[in-house]
Amino acid sequence: MKSDRIKFLFFALVVLLIPLPLSGGYLTNVLIFVGINSVLALGLNLLLGYAGQISLGQAAFFGLGAYGSGVLTTAYGLNPWLAMIAVALCVAAFAFAIGFPVLRLKGHYLAMATLGVGVIVNIAFNETVDLTGGPSGLSGIPNLSIGSLTFDSDLKNYYLVWVFALGMILLSLNLVNSRFGRGLRAIHDSEVAARVMGVNARLMKVQVFTLSAFMSAIMGSLYCHVMTFISPNSFGFSMSVELLTMVVIGGLGSVYGSILGALLLTLLPEMLRTFQDYDIIVYGLLLITMTIYLPGGLVEGIPALFRLLVPAKKVTEGSDA
Amino acid sequence: MELLNQVTQFVISGLATGSIYALIGLSFAIIFNSTGIINFAQGEFVMLGGVLTIFSLNVLHLPLLAAIVVAVAVTTIIGLVFERLAIRPLKNATPLMLIIITIGASILIRGLVMLLWGKDTQALPAFSGTDPISIAGATLLPQHLWIFGVTVLVIIGCRLFFNHTISGKAMRACSFNRRAANLVGISVGRMVLFSFVISAAVGALAGVIIAPLTMTAYDVGVMLGLKGFCAAIMGGMGSGLGTVLGGLILGTLESLGAGLISSGYKDAIAFFILLLILFIRPQGLFKKGETERV
Numbered sequence: 001m002k003s004d005r006i007k008f009l010f011f012a013l014v015v016l017l018i019p020l021p022l023s024g025g026y027l028t029n030v031l032i033f034v035g036i037n038s039v040l041a042l043g044l045n046l047l048l049g050y051a052g053q054i055s056l057g058q059a060a061f062f063g064l065g066a067y068g069s070g071v072l073t074t075a076y077g078l079n080p081w082l083a084m085i086a087v088a089l090c091v092a093a094f095a096f097a098i099g100f101p102v103l104r105l106k107g108h109y110l111a112m113a114t115l116g117v118g119v120i121v122n123i124a125f126n127e128t129v130d131l132t133g134g135p136s137g138l139s140g141i142p143n144l145s146i147g148s149l150t151f152d153s154d155l156k157n158y159y160l161v162w163v164f165a166l167g168m169i170l171l172s173l174n175l176v177n178s179r180f181g182r183g184l185r186a187i188h189d190s191e192v193a194a195r196v197m198g199v200n201a202r203l204m205k206v207q208v209f210t211l212s213a214f215m216s217a218i219m220g221s222l223y224c225h226v227m228t229f230i231s232p233n234s235f236g237f238s239m240s241v242e243l244l245t246m247v248v249i250g251g252l253g254s255v256y257g258s259i260l261g262a263l264l265l266t267l268l269p270e271m272l273r274t275f276q277d278y279d280i281i282v283y284g285l286l287l288i289t290m291t292i293y294l295p296g297g298l299v300e301g302i303p304a305l306f307r308l309l310v311p312a313k314k315v316t317e318g319s320d321a
Numbered sequence: 322m323e324l325l326n327q328v329t330q331f332v333i334s335g336l337a338t339g340s341i342y343a344l345i346g347l348s349f350a351i352i353f354n355s356t357g358i359i360n361f362a363q364g365e366f367v368m369l370g371g372v373l374t375i376f377s378l379n380v381l382h383l384p385l386l387a388a389i390v391v392a393v394a395v396t397t398i399i400g401l402v403f404e405r406l407a408i409r410p411l412k413n414a415t416p417l418m419l420i421i422i423t424i425g426a427s428i429l430i431r432g433l434v435m436l437l438w439g440k441d442t443q444a445l446p447a448f449s450g451t452d453p454i455s456i457a458g459a460t461l462l463p464q465h466l467w468i469f470g471v472t473v474l475v476i477i478g479c480r481l482f483f484n485h486t487i488s489g490k491a492m493r494a495c496s497f498n499r500r501a502a503n504l505v506g507i508s509v510g511r512m513v514l515f516s517f518v519i520s521a522a523v524g525a526l527a528g529v530i531i532a533p534l535t536m537t538a539y540d541v542g543v544m545l546g547l548k549g550f551c552a553a554i555m556g557g558m559g560s561g562l563g564t565v566l567g568g569l570i571l572g573t574l575e576s577l578g579a580g581l582i583s584s585g586y587k588d589a590i591a592f593f594i595l596l597l598i599l600f601i602r603p604q605g606l607f608k609k610g611e612t613e614r615v
Binding site for chain 1: 358359361407410417418420421427429430431432433435436547550554583586589592595599600603
């Protein structure tokens with residue numbers, strides 16, 4: 001456990017130091033989205049990688065967070081921080097309520113049901129024009145501020161988002177190593193066996209679903225205040241699939257894997273910008289090849305590759321001992 | 322009287338799109354029954370049917386019938402390649418891996434089509450003119466008749482195939498018990514391949530016959546696929562009458578909802594029905610409950 005803490009502190013240090021040489025340029029802006037996507041992917045990974053329950057509607061909770069905060073602060077002039085808390089709690093309550101019927105389903109049926117929830121929520125964003133501005137989006141969302149400090153530059157927003165992200169990463173690290181986390185993994189391996197061992201599988205699945213929705217909603221609120229403009233396209237089925245890709249590529253059941261996946265898939269479209277629409281093909285290929293050849297994701301793949309490249313040394317060490 | 326005419330109109334167009342959902346649902350069920358896989362790329366086969374027909378017609382200048390045959394054949398080959406490259410290499414795949422793989426395939430196919438033919442929506446000309454036929458105060462398009470006709474033919478064809486041919490019976494045997502089927506000398510691998518081939522062909526055909534009515538583009542597959550799945554769920558994932566009824570009910574409700582409530586919520590209605598059925602009767606509307614085995 002102690003090495004875990006050191007690992008996290010090292011990670012946090014890197015995160016906090018990275019933007020300094022970049023001095024708030026374009027890359028800092030991209031790294032803001034890495035932070036947001038990291039938490040979204042992490043939330044999905046808690047559900048998918050640890051508890052083994054798929055969700056194809058994760059973008060809906062992200063969107064509800066964003067639209068909730070956006071609408072409450074623009075149309076009703078509510079304090080953004082207050083709105084964020086209220087919206088996150090409402091989204092969590094919503095997830096808790098639909099979690100019971102949805103998570104009774106398994107496998108393909110669960111995938112379809114979560115997808116259905118995602119699509120319905122997205123249609124609602126498009127159709128409730130009076131409230132959300134419909135397909136043309138919602139603009140004029142204020143930046144967040146604490147006292148006289150307004151988060152209006154890339155650098156400030158970077159720290160804003162990543163402080164939240166680091167908090168949630170720490171929370172997740174603690175969670176997966178706790179009794180709760182072990183329960184989730186037991187459910188993943190065999191729900192029946194977990195139940196026999198006294199794990200309240202039904203409640204636990206709903207709890208982790210609610211937690212992932214809560215995390216996504218907070219990130220949605222931050223996203224809307226950072227962007228100051230939101231439109232339904234950002235919260236559709238393709239976003240849910242993108243998050244799934246991040247989790248699978250990074251590594252199912254690995255906290256740092258989600259961050260790695262988010263980093264890779266957020267940077268990739270930026271690097272592929274010259275090829276524009278090619279990124280969708282890359283996603284598809286990545287999903288297929290990773291699932292077939294590297295189901296453990298990059299988190300397992302990179303050390304494996306390392307061992308593959310330097311195998312001889314290991315063998316001699318072993319024979320010495 | 323005005324309202325009654327409107328309702329008749331909605332029901333007619335609902336039944337037509339419902340037939341398409343039934344066909345797509347059937348194509349889901351064919352794969353599910355022999356493999357236990359829900360193919361999330363099923364909608365992409367439907368999309369390919371429409372897009373490839375338009376391509377053969379406009380670019381290769383083939384006559385309509387030849388264009389349709391080419392489109393269905395090419396989609397079938399893609400289904401075959403997909404099974405070989407993505408499904409077969411997976412040994413002991415969990416449902417989760419299969420979901421992810423088929424989603425990967427669906428976005429890959431969608432991306433390739435977008436790159437090759439762009440993002441524009443295109444329409445296929447109706448097979449036999451657009452002069453409306455009027456029935457009971459509502460109008461019926463000739464294309465609607467084509468849809469009903471082709472759907473009925475495909476369903477009869479499937480029924481004959483599964484009940485009266487050796488391959489069809491072998492596929493059904495696989496769906497009942499793969500191990501037992503293997504023991505009596507049925508090549509399960511080949512049957513799985515078969516199911517992907519047939520399913521791709523049925524899906525593509527559905528895509529072809531609906532293209533003149535609804536237009537087609539690289540991204541229509543998602544929605545059509547999901548509605549087809551919804552129909553299949555309503556029918557209890559069987560490949561028979563249940564799916565057809567499910568499709569027709571879904572199409573009609575959707576059309577009535579769009580006409581009488583709001584067209585923007587059309588797709589939401591379908592998903593609402595899907596959720597309701599999943600929550601209340603996941604075994605389908607027309608099936609008796611089965612005890613779940615662990």
